[in-house]
Amino acid sequence: MGEKIKNMDIKDIQKMQKEFDLEYFPKFWELNTVEDFMNSLKHVAIGLAGEVGEFSNLVKKLDRRIMNLGGEVNEEYLKKLRNEVTDIFIYVLIAANLLEMNLDDAFLKKLKYNRERFQEFRDNG
Ligand SMILES: [Mg+2]
Numbered sequence: 250m251g252e253k254i255k256n257m258d259i260k261d262i263q264k265m266q267k268e269f270d271l272e273y274f275p276k277f278w279e280l281n282t283v284e285d286f287m288n289s290l291k292h293v294a295i296g297l298a299g300e301v302g303e304f305s306n307l308v309k310k311l312d313r314r315i316m317n318l319g320g321e322v323n324e325e326y327l328k329k330l331r332n333e334v335t336d337i338f339i340y341v342l343i344a345a346n347l348l349e350m351n352l353d354d355a356f357l358k359k360l361k362y363n364r365e366r367f368q369e370f371r372d373n374g
Contacts, residue, residue: 259353266342289347297340304333 271278280286311326345352 260351263342263346263352266339267346270343293340293344293347297344300333300336300340304337307333
């Protein structure tokens, strides 16, 4: 780990996250019963919501600060925000692994769907 891996795609990233989770949180992947699955699903839902909350809280604090004191979105805040986006991404990877989905395929399908869905905004915008 730590080395730069070239030509990595989302499948590789999902696999790396799963390997990490199997190593550090093996119980998460002991899915022998529906209760096991639901426990892991709840764990990932709470984790994801928590990280979205951390991100939102930073946005709230940044907004409050700028509204009251003025100033810019400084590098310190950008760093914190990027850090929370990374945490969110990790939980999305874990959720996708648990649900046995390929995020790249799902993304491409959804992008196509959204292109069709939002076409009217583009035409009228
Ligand atoms: Mg966080």
